[in-house]
Amino acid sequence: MRITCPLCGTRDRREFYYYGDAVYADRPAGGAAPAAWDDYLHLRDNPAGETRDLWYHEAGCSAWIEVTRNTVTHAILSTRLVAERGGTDGAAPKPRTKGKSA
Amino acid sequence: MARLIEKTPCEALLPVTCGALSLREVVGDRITSVAPFRGQATKLAAALKKLGLSWPEPNSANAKNGASIVWTGRDQAFLIGADPDSLAGHAALTDQSDGWARIRLEGPGAADVLARLVPVDLRGFEPGQALRSQLGHMMMVLTAPAPGAFEIMVFRSMATTAVHELHHAMKAFAARSAV
Numbered sequence: 001m002r003i004t005c006p007l008c009g010t011r012d013r014r015e016f017y018y019y020g021d022a023v024y025a026d027r028p029a030g031g032a033a034p035a036a037w038d039d040y041l042h043l044r045d046n047p048a049g050e051t052r053d054l055w056y057h058e059a060g061c062s063a064w065i066e067v068t069r070n071t072v073t074h075a076i077l078s079t080r081l082v083a084e085r086g087g088t089d090g091a092a093p094k095p096r097t098k099g100k101s102a
Numbered sequence: 103m104a105r106l107i108e109k110t111p112c113e114a115l116l117p118v119t120c121g122a123l124s125l126r127e128v129v130g131d132r133i134t135s136v137a138p139f140r141g142q143a144t145k146l147a148a149a150l151k152k153l154g155l156s157w158p159e160p161n162s163a164n165a166k167n168g169a170s171i172v173w174t175g176r177d178q179a180f181l182i183g184a185d186p187d188s189l190a191g192h193a194a195l196t197d198q199s200d201g202w203a204r205i206r207l208e209g210p211g212a213a214d215v216l217a218r219l220v221p222v223d224l225r226g227f228e229p230g231q232a233l234r235s236q237l238g239h240m241m242m243v244l245t246a247p248a249p250g251a252f253e254i255m256v257f258r259s260m261a262t263t264a265v266h267e268l269h270h271a272m273k274a275f276a277a278r279s280a281v
Contacts, residue, residue: 007160007176008234012221015236059236061160061175083176 004079007061015059021045022052022066025082048072054082111203111261118265120272121279123209125265128253131183131204135196138177146192153184163232163245172232174243202243203261207268208251211275216252218271220244227252238267 001013021044028036045051049072055065064082069075110129117126138146138157147157154166158173165171169184186195207215213224220242222235229246236242240263243255256264 009161011235014221057234059239059241060234062234063176081176 001074001076003055003065003067003076005057005060005063005065006079006081006084007063008057011057011060015057016065017056017058019054019056019064022054024054025066025085050077111258112205112265115262115265116205118269118272120269121209121276123207123211123215123272123276125205125207125268125272128204128206131199132181132185133198133202134181134184134186135174135194135198136171136179136181136186136189137194137196139191139193142192146189149188149192152188155181155184158232161233162230164230170245172243172245174232174234180243201258202255203258203264205254205256205264205268206247206251207254207272208248210250211279212250212252215268215271215275218274219267224252237264240264240267 002010003013003016004010005015023040023044026040028040050068050070052066052068055067057063057065065079066082066085067079068077070077110127112127115127117124119125136146143157150156150171153169155164155169155171158164158171158179160173160176163170163172170182172180172182174180180198181189189195213227216224216237219237220235222233224244227233227244227246228249232243232245234241234243237254237256240256240260245253245255247253254264254268
């Protein structure tokens with residue numbers, strides 16, 4: 001199995017660490033209902049087919065990557081940096097300095 | 103005060119040779135991690151230009167007059183062999199000079215030796231390229247200081263293991279070549 005790191009290119013699976021479903025990056029807002037947190041922490045789909053999950057390029061460039069893949073065919077359909085994914089709830093860590101990304 | 107004896111990361115381990123292949127330590131250069139502050143890309147580029155360098159794209163490196171800058175990750179590069187003071191204010195600068203073991207592998211078949219340890223095809227890897235990958239199970243920064251030569255950077259704490267793994271692969275490659 002090979003995963004395309006958006007920065008490094010196509011690399012062997014052994015360079016990556018699997019973190020779990022990509023919904024883990026969609027953290028509920030601070031005042032969200034307990035049910036939303038329960039869902040976020042514990043409930044996961046288990047699809048036969050296309051799924052999105054988070055991988056860490058641990059032995060490479062140390063970037064977090066969102067991988068879209070098919071659990072039936074094992075095909076890697078697309079990858080992108082989690083940093084370029086954008087927050088869905090405004091709860092992303094705030095940058096320490098202001099201005100545009102370098 | 104205690105009299106401390108400075109040792110290089112690969113002290114007493116290198117150099118070693120195996121046929122025409124050689125493995126030796128690269129020492130002495132200052133290594134600084136450069137992580138640009140947001141909005142400072144243009145000013146950082148100008149400061150680097152005065153050193154004869156440019157901000158490296160992913161998987162690349164460039165060098166001038168003994169100084170080099172090597173891409174090491176997202177928004178991060180290592181400035182090697184240069185004084186980083188002129189970059190202050192434009193990037194987070196962290197001295198890493200003592201944190202890395204730098205090992206140079208060269209000779210015919212060097213790429214075949216690394217093929218036993220690195221899960222990336224290094225045939226055609228040449229000066230100007232840089233990559234992050236594994237050497238065995240160790241995190242590594244790899245560059246090509248000259249055609250056919252590789253410079254491997256691993257954490258200093260991994261120096262003994264890195265030399266052992268590389269020397270083992272060199273011996274295996276030499277034995278295979280002799281068959």
